[in-house]
Amino acid sequence: MKITVVGTGYVGLVVGACLAETGNDVICADVDQGKVDGLKKNVLPIYEPGLEEYVERNQAAGRLVFTTDVPSAIRDAEVIFIAVGTPPDEDGSADLKHVLAVADSIGKHAAREVVVVTKSTVPVGTAEKVAAAIRPHATVPFHMSSNPEFLKEGAALDDFMKPDRVVVGVETEFARERMAELYAPFVRTGKPIIFMDIPSAEMTKYAANAMLATRISFMNEIANLCEKVGANVDLVRKGIGSDSRIGPAFLFPGPGYGGSCFPKDVKALVRTSEERGAPMGVLKAVEDANEKQKHRLFQKITEVFGGQLKGRRIALWGLAFKANTDDMRESPALVLIEELLTAGATVVAHDPAAMHETRRRIGDAIGYAKTSYEAAQGADAMVVVTDWNEYRFPDFARLKSVLKQPVVVDGRNLYDPTKMESLGFTYRSIGRGRA
Numbered sequence: 001m002k003i004t005v006v007g008t009g010y011v012g013l014v015v016g017a018c019l020a021e022t023g024n025d026v027i028c029a030d031v032d033q034g035k036v037d038g039l040k041k042n043v044l045p046i047y048e049p050g051l052e053e054y055v056e057r058n059q060a061a062g063r064l065v066f067t068t069d070v071p072s073a074i075r076d077a078e079v080i081f082i083a084v085g086t087p088p089d090e091d092g093s094a095d096l097k098h099v100l101a102v103a104d105s106i107g108k109h110a111a112r113e114v115v116v117v118t119k120s121t122v123p124v125g126t127a128e129k130v131a132a133a134i135r136p137h138a139t140v141p142f143h144m145s146s147n148p149e150f151l152k153e154g155a156a157l158d159d160f161m162k163p164d165r166v167v168v169g170v171e172t173e174f175a176r177e178r179m180a181e182l183y184a185p186f187v188r189t190g191k192p193i194i195f196m197d198i199p200s201a202e203m204t205k206y207a208a209n210a211m212l213a214t215r216i217s218f219m220n221e222i223a224n225l226c227e228k229v230g231a232n233v234d235l236v237r238k239g240i241g242s243d244s245r246i247g248p249a250f251l252f253p254g255p256g257y258g259g260s261c262f263p264k265d266v267k268a269l270v271r272t273s274e275e276r277g278a279p280m281g282v283l284k285a286v287e288d289a290n291e292k293q294k295h296r297l298f299q300k301i302t303e304v305f306g307g308q309l310k311g312r313r314i315a316l317w318g319l320a321f322k323a324n325t326d327d328m329r330e331s332p333a334l335v336l337i338e339e340l341l342t343a344g345a346t347v348v349a350h351d352p353a354a355m356h357e358t359r360r361r362i363g364d365a366i367g368y369a370k371t372s373y374e375a376a377q378g379a380d381a382m383v384v385v386t387d388w389n390e391y392r393f394p395d396f397a398r399l400k401s402v403l404k405q406p407v408v409v410d411g412r413n414l415y416d417p418t419k420m421e422s423l424g425f426t427y428r429s430i431g432r433g434r435a
């Protein structure tokens with residue numbers, strides 16, 4: 001099939017590369033000239049494991065083409081995915097200006113019957129707005145579809161190639177058939193393509209992210225309570241996660257959820273619920289709990305040093321909002337860094353992928369180390385912020401020998417409190433009694 005994906009960010013690039021991988025002819029169009037120039041040379045604007053090989057292979061085979069010429073990319077497409085950004089507006093609602101700009105182009109330039117798919121995360125009613133923007137200019141029939149994306153950064157290829165389910169909103173048989181054909185290679189193991197009406201598909205995306213964010217905030221609050229009552233949240237997590245009605249995923253406490261989606265999508269849903277007169281108090285509480293949680297690591301460091309952080313050197317292991325990505329959007333590390341610097345501490349950080357992006361955002365306000373041990377060298381404390389695998393089994397003797405004081409604050413519960421204490425560390429983590 002001839003596919004055009006407009007927007008080559010995390011989502012558009014993964015969608016384009018994966019659809020090319022299954023034999024489609026894919027054009028990825030983006031207005032960012034630098035991004036497109038890089039992609040033509042197989043230089044990716046993001047860090048996503050495995051994606052570079054997909055891009056290289058399919059580009060070499062001629063099935064994947066990058067361009068800034070959006071009108072000509074649209075002209076001959078059978079299916080167009082809109083995968084541009086939908087950042088939060090000032091009031092928290094999703095800003096649709098990029099989506100509607102693409103819709104306008106589709107109306108003006110589509111030259112054959114086409115399925116127009118909103119892949120970006122958009123509020124209920126957006127497909128209708130997109131159709132309304134296309135209609136006045138359209139010279140060919142077009143069919144709307146909403147196909148929300150559930151991939152996680154860092155595991156994006158696996159999530160797209162082997163989805164738990166594919167959700168597709170349609171209103172015509174033409175769109176249904178095209179979408180079923182396109183997704184058939186990804187659901188061969190029997191996973192469902194769930195067809196539904198378009199508003200339900202749009203709502204499903206927000207409900208999924210809001211539910212996952214709710215689980216995390218809930219567990220972060222349980223963890224904070226565990227500290228007060230002397231319980232261990234890791235055991236509580238296993239205890240509840242083995243109930244098949246609850247399940248084990250997304251119950252890990254930490255420094256608060258970040259990233260480009262949970263914070264923005266929870267905000268947008270809160271906003272929609274208020275606008276429509278059905279306010280979601282649950283989600284407001286989820287947001288509040290997350291804001292508080294972003295300060296937990298700083299509170300723990302402050303406690304260890306009796307409130308005296310001026311002149312202390314603090315090492316951070318991890319900057320990205322989660323492992324396997326260089327994405328710093330809404331990363332809890334940024335909140336911690338600001339608090340530490342304001343308190344007069346100096347910060348030296350290590351991250352396997354996100355140091356470049358952090359420097360782009362905050363420059364040399366902190367130091368950047370080539371290795372995790374170099375970051376810890378001479379530090380008064382080491383703080384685990386991101387759950388990168390390479391931090392899971394450090395050489396503790398080496399870590400202790402390079403630190404000025406053997407203090408570890410573990411924001412991801414990577415280490416065993418008993419072991420850390422027996423090794424002579426002052427150790428704090430999230431929700432495990434006093435440790």
Ligand SMILES: NC(=O)C1=CN([C@@H]2O[C@H](COP(=O)(O)OP(=O)(O)OC[C@H]3O[C@@H](n4cnc5c(N)ncnc54)[C@H](O)[C@@H]3O)[C@@H](O)[C@H]2O)C=CC1
Pocket residue numbers: 006007008009010011012029030031032035070083084085086098101102119120121122149150151152153260261
């Ligand atoms: N990042 C993620 O893990 C996921 C994101 N989403 C949703 O997908 C959408 C896109 O997200 P990302 O890929 O992260 O965004 P991004 O910001 O990484 O990429 C968006 C791209 O769209 C391009 N663009 C903007 N206006 C354009 C226009 N008029 N024509 C052509 N290109 C244009 C930008 O230059 C940029 O390259 C958002 O709605 C997001 O909520 C959904 C699931 C997962």
Ligand SMILES: O=C(O)[C@H]1O[C@H](OP(=O)(O)OP(=O)(O)OC[C@H]2O[C@@H](n3ccc(=O)[nH]c3=O)[C@H](O)[C@@H]2O)[C@H](O)[C@@H](O)[C@@H]1O
Pocket residue numbers: 121149150151152153154209212216249250251252253254255256257258259260261262321322323
């Ligand atoms: O809409 C989106 O963009 C995507 O948002 C999330 O994916 P992502 O933001 O890439 O990352 P997650 O793995 O969900 O992690 C989000 C945040 O929650 C935190 N988290 C996650 C899981 C957990 O148990 N505990 C926890 O604190 C992570 O550290 C991270 O800060 C969803 O998981 C995807 O399904 C969705 O497609």
